[in-house]
Amino acid sequence: EAGVAQSPRYKIIEKRQSVAFWCNPISGHATLYWYQQILGQGPKLLIQFQNNGVVDDSQLPKDRFSAERLKGVDSTLKIQPAKLEDSAVYLCASSLLVSPKATEAFFGQGTRLTVV
Amino acid sequence: TQLLEQSPQFLSIQEGENLTVYCNSSSVFSSLQWYRQEPGEGPVLLVTVVTGGEVKKLKRLTFQFGDARKDSSLHITAAQPGDTGLYLCAGGRNYGQNFVFGPGTRLSVLP
Numbered sequence: 040e041a042g043v044a045q046s047p048r049y050k051i052i053e054k055r056q057s058v059a060f061w062c063n064p065i066s067g068h069a070t071l072y073w074y075q076q077i078l079g080q081g082p083k084l085l086i087q088f089q090n091n092g093v094v095d096d097s098q099l100p101k102d103r104f105s106a107e108r109l110k111g112v113d114s115t116l117k118i119q120p121a122k123l124e125d126s127a128v129y130l131c132a133s134s135l136l137v138s139p140k141a142t143e144a145f146f147g148q149g150t151r152l153t154v155v
Numbered sequence: 156t157q158l159l160e161q162s163p164q165f166l167s168i169q170e171g172e173n174l175t176v177y178c179n180s181s182s183v184f185s186s187l188q189w190y191r192q193e194p195g196e197g198p199v200l201l202v203t204v205v206t207g208g209e210v211k212k213l214k215r216l217t218f219q220f221g222d223a224r225k226d227s228s229l230h231i232t233a234a235q236p237g238d239t240g241l242y243l244c245a246g247g248r249n250y251g252q253n254f255v256f257g258p259g260t261r262l263s264v265l266p
Contacts, residue, residue, distance in 0.1 A: 074256075082243070148195070148197050149196075
């Protein structure tokens with residue numbers, strides 16, 4: 040079974056430029072997440088989709104970050120304009136409900152963004 | 156404010172030693188998961204626990220969910236260099252529909 044695919048793997052941009060990341064989840068997974076992982080920290084949820092609807096975007100900096108999941112499959116995360124503090128690994132995950140209480144998430148390899 | 160705390164932050168041990176890492180919170184979670192993340196890769200799920208007091212074993216790894224479903228521990232027996240990585244715990248909320256991650260314990264097992 041193919042895993043979660045992300046691209047690009049690496050991106051270096053100057054501050055105030057824009058950047059976009061792409062994610063293709065595991066087939067059949069209705070829930071998709073974007074996480075930001077700053078070096079030395081655990082992943083922080085940016086946005087969660089259920090099919091093509093947003094479930095939680097409370098920690099998404101909406102003045103500069105946007106995300107969409109058209110047709111409930113692939114997703115893109117955009118940053119415009121980028122700031123130095125946006126340097127991080129951006130992880131995409133998709134999940135499957137395994138019991139009434141538990142969802143198991145599968146992560147892509149991430150996109151390492153460096154803003155200079 | 157960190158919803159989940161993990162300790163220790165860093166741990167460096169010799170091959171063959173045993174170790175325990177901890178995940179603590181003041182919040183109750185519907186489930187708790189442990190992931191291992193290697194450099195340049197995304198986290199990989201190790202285990203999911205959902206019942207207070209639950210113990211799960213995965214080869215040399217033993218996971219326990221606290222009775223009150225607020226904390227968890229991961230015990231590794233006879234650690235090997237292949238166990239090196241960042242161990243993350245994640246608490247499930249909203250009936251497990253989303254997660255909050257702890258900051259991780261970075262483990263280094265020296266040959």
